[in-house]
Amino acid sequence: MNISQQILGLKDEIVKTRRFFHSHPETGWFTFFTTAVIADKMTKMGYDVKLGREVVDPDARQGLGSKEDCEKYLKRAKTLLNDEQIKYLDKMEDGLTGLVADIDTGKPGKFVAFRFDIDGVDVTECKDESHRPFKEGFSSDIDGITHACGHDGHITIGLFTAKMIAENLDKFKGKFRFIFQTAEEGTRGAVGMEKAGVVKGVDYLLGGHIGFQATVMKSIICKTDKLLATTKFDITLTGKSAHAAGAPEEGNNALLAACQMALNMHGITRNAKGVTRINVGVLKAGEGRNVIAPNAYLACETRGETTELNEFMKNECEKIVKGVSEIYGVSYDIKITGGTSGGNSDEEVAQIYENAAKESPFIDNDKILTELSFGACEDFAHFMHAVQLQGGKSAYLMVGTTLKAGHHNSKFDFDEDSLLAGVDVFVRSAYAINKGDK
Numbered sequence: 001m002n003i004s005q006q007i008l009g010l011k012d013e014i015v016k017t018r019r020f021f022h023s024h025p026e027t028g029w030f031t032f033f034t035t036a037v038i039a040d041k042m043t044k045m046g047y048d049v050k051l052g053r054e055v056v057d058p059d060a061r062q063g064l065g066s067k068e069d070c071e072k073y074l075k076r077a078k079t080l081l082n083d084e085q086i087k088y089l090d091k092m093e094d095g096l097t098g099l100v101a102d103i104d105t106g107k108p109g110k111f112v113a114f115r116f117d118i119d120g121v122d123v124t125e126c127k128d129e130s131h132r133p134f135k136e137g138f139s140s141d142i143d144g145i146t147h148a149c150g151h152d153g154h155i156t157i158g159l160f161t162a163k164m165i166a167e168n169l170d171k172f173k174g175k176f177r178f179i180f181q182t183a184e185e186g187t188r189g190a191v192g193m194e195k196a197g198v199v200k201g202v203d204y205l206l207g208g209h210i211g212f213q214a215t216v217m218k219s220i221i222c223k224t225d226k227l228l229a230t231t232k233f234d235i236t237l238t239g240k241s242a243h244a245a246g247a248p249e250e251g252n253n254a255l256l257a258a259c260q261m262a263l264n265m266h267g268i269t270r271n272a273k274g275v276t277r278i279n280v281g282v283l284k285a286g287e288g289r290n291v292i293a294p295n296a297y298l299a300c301e302t303r304g305e306t307t308e309l310n311e312f313m314k315n316e317c318e319k320i321v322k323g324v325s326e327i328y329g330v331s332y333d334i335k336i337t338g339g340t341s342g343g344n345s346d347e348e349v350a351q352i353y354e355n356a357a358k359e360s361p362f363i364d365n366d367k368i369l370t371e372l373s374f375g376a377c378e379d380f381a382h383f384m385h386a387v388q389l390q391g392g393k394s395a396y397l398m399v400g401t402t403l404k405a406g407h408h409n410s411k412f413d414f415d416e417d418s419l420l421a422g423v424d425v426f427v428r429s430a431y432a433i434n435k436g437d438k
Contacts, residue, residue: 025140150412153422207397346393
C-alpha cells in the first residue's frame with residue numbers, strides 16, 4: 001500500500017476540496033450545507049451515514065443560536081445544495097447538524113474513530129489582494145463568517161483519510177468511524193454528540209489540528225497534553241428598579257450584585273491540584289443614571305487542567321452567584337452555553353502518530369515533537385475523556401503549517417501542503433492499528 005504516492009495523486013482534488021469548503025463557511029449548530037455535502041460524499045464512498053437524532057442528543061446541546069438564525073442559514077444551505085445533497089437536510093431538524101460515517105471491513109479488529117470539526121468562526125474575512133483566498137477567488141461567500149481556524153482543512157483531511165481507507169479496505173481489518181463535529185468553536189458540540197453515543201465502544205480515537213503551536217511546515221506534535229476543561233455560562237440577574245435619589249431603599253441593585261459577583265469569582269482560591277482559570281468577559285447592567293439597576297448580565301467561563309478542576313471552579317462560581325444574589329435581593333438564572341472535558345493524550349496513540357510521522361515523506365524527522373502542553377481548550381477532549389473512561393485510547397496531534405495570520409484572524413490562511421501530511425499520518429496510524437492480514 002503506497003500511501004504517500006496515492007495521496008500525491010490526490011493533491012489537486014485535496015486543495016480544491018479545501019477551497020470549496022472555505023468558500024461556504026457556517027458556524028455553530030447551523031452547519032447545514034457542510035453536513036449535507038460531507039454526508040453525500042461519505043455515502044458515495046460506501047460509508048453508512050448517520051444524521052440528526054442518531055448522532056446528536058437534542059437536549060444536551062449547548063450554545064444554540066436563535067430560531068430565526070437557524071431558519072436563515074437553513075434557507076441559505078438550500079440555495080447552495082444540489083438535488084442529491086439537499087435530501088440530507090430532512091434529518092437535521094432545528095440544527096441537529098454534524099454526522100457520523102461508519103465502514104466495516106468484515107474482519108475482526110479494533111474499532112477506530114476519527115474526529116474532525118467542521119464549523120467556521122464569527123469573523124469577516126479580509127477583502128484585500130494580499131489575502132490569498134480573496135485574490136484567488138475562494139474567500140468566504142458571506143460576511144461575518146469564515147474558516148479562520150482551519151476547520152475547512154480538517155474536513156478535507158477527514159474526507160481524504162476516509163477515501164484512502166475505503167479504496168484500500170481489503171488491506172485493513174476492524175471498523176472505522178468518522179465523526180464530523182459541528183459547534184467546536186465555543187466548545188458547544190461534543191457533549192451533545194457524546195451523549196448520543198457516538199464514541200461508545202470505540203477502542204482508539206484519533207484527532208488533531210493544523211497549526212496552533214505547530215507553525216513550521218513538515219513538522220508535527222504527536223502528544224498534546226493539558227487540554228483544559230471548560231464551562232461557558234451566562235448569568236442573568238433580575239432586581240428591582242427605583243429612583244436613585246428619591247427612593248433608593250426600594251430598589252434591588254442588580255448592577256452592584258453583578259460587580260460583586262465578578263470580583264468574587266476572580267478571587268476564587270486557586271487549586272493545588274493543577275491549573276485553573278476564571279474570566280468574566282462581559283458585564284452589562286442598568287437602564288439609566290438615576291435608576292437603581294433592575295437587570296444585569298454576565299458572560300463567564302471557567303477552565304481547569306482536568307475536568308475535576310474545572311468542576312471545582314464552576315461550583316465555586318455558582319456558590320458566589322447564589323450568595324451574592326441573596327445579599328442583594330436579586331434573582332438569578334445561570335445558563336450553560338458551552339463546555340468540554342480536559343485531559344491528556346495517551347502515550348500509546350502518541351507513539352503510533354510518531355511512528356507514522358517517521359514513515360511519512362511529508363514530515364521531517366528532525367521536526368517531530370513528541371509532546372507539548374496545550375494549555376487551552378478543545379472540544380476533542382470531551383470525546384477523548386469519554387473514550388478513556390471506557391478503557392479506550394486517544395491522543396490529539398498538531399500538524400505543522402505556516403500561517404499567514406493567527407487563528408481567528410481575518411487574514412488567516414495556511415499552506416495547503418500540510419493537508420497531505422495530515423492525511424498521510426492518519427492513514428498510516430489507522431493502518432498501524434488495523435493492518436489486515438496479508
